[in-house]
Amino acid sequence: MKVGMIGCGVISRQYLESFDRLPDVQLVAVADLDRARAEAAAEGREGVRVLSVDELIADAEVDTVLNLTIPAAHAEVDLRAIAAGKNVYSEKPFAVTTEEGARVLEAAAAAGVLTGSAPDTVLGTGTQTARAVIDDGVIGTPIAATATMVTPGHERWHPQPDFYYVPGGGPLLDMGPYYIHALVTLLGPVEAVIGAASRLRTERTIGSGPREGETIPVTTDTHVTGVLVHESGVLSTLVMSFDAVATTAHPIEIHGTAGTLAVPDPNRFDGDVRLHPLGGESWETLPVTGGYEQAGRGIGLQDMAVRGADLRASGELGQHVLEVMNGVLEAAASGTLIEITSTVERPAAVPLTAADGAVVAG
Known part of the structure; x- marks a missing residue:
């Protein structure tokens, strides 16, 4: 390619x-x-x-x-x-x-x-190991999930942050794709959403680069919460914020009838997948069992080159996630449940695959 x-x-x-x-x-x-x-x-x-x-x-x-x-x-x-x-x-x-x-x-x-x-982070060993654990029935029947992203704002480090604070930006459209692509990969497509949103400030101050100290307007919501109703019946709760400071929550947690799974940051390709089984006394770190090893941004292009129309990080998946995100914002503005008109197949799981393309396991 x-x-x-x-x-x-x-x-x-x-x-x-x-x-x-x-x-x-x-x-x-x-x-x-x-x-x-x-x-x-x-x-x-x-x-x-x-x-x-x-x-x-x-x-x-x-x-x-x-x-x-x-x-x-x-x-x-x-x-x-x-x-x-x-x-x-x-x-x-x-x-x-x-x-x-x-x-x-x-x-x-x-x-x-x-x-x-994008994002093709979902093709890495973090999300794909979690996918394998769920598919193998380790946590039983999935019931619910949480996805939490909290940061005080990208203007603190990005030298040109204007696009983060206009429609098309904000925490949901900027960071939400990582989390929702992962949720759809793990739990399947979404059929309806509800939401609420707020905007703490009307302007932000750039904190680095040649424009340091310049203020920029904020014309989109900067704290968004939502509930995604998956076609499977699983309920996923989102918190996406450019206003809050920190959180102790795992980036993504999947709750099942037999255990809870802690999924690593979906903005990264790797990271530990941890399990707390029903009746267990603590979290245990699971071995890596799926995903492209040592992957970086662009692995989605490699997947496209090899798999063609069966590519995993597809435009159809991106479009479904876009409709979900815009649905959450519409629900926040209207105070009503919004039905999602599109659907998409769960992308095929990625077997554990070495950097040179050789399948290691699966």
């Missing part, structure tokens, strides 16, 4: 670190509205050309566009790439509005190209 990367901001560094470890993926071109950032991304990478966005989308060598633009541009860039006959793989969220995401999927289906969506 020959990839052209559009958007060379902060997150691109993590993708660049992964490319050399992906046996079936080759980065061939980069583009950014700030050409200097694109040149920095290509520096020292043999065969990687610096192009304009228009040139990259039209380039015959590029078969897949990796879209790392800001959320508000995800759908627009994807649609342009699809119109040029390219596969697309987008950073999260898949789009800003559910309607935009649907247009991307419709265009891709008509053009016969693939769509992928």
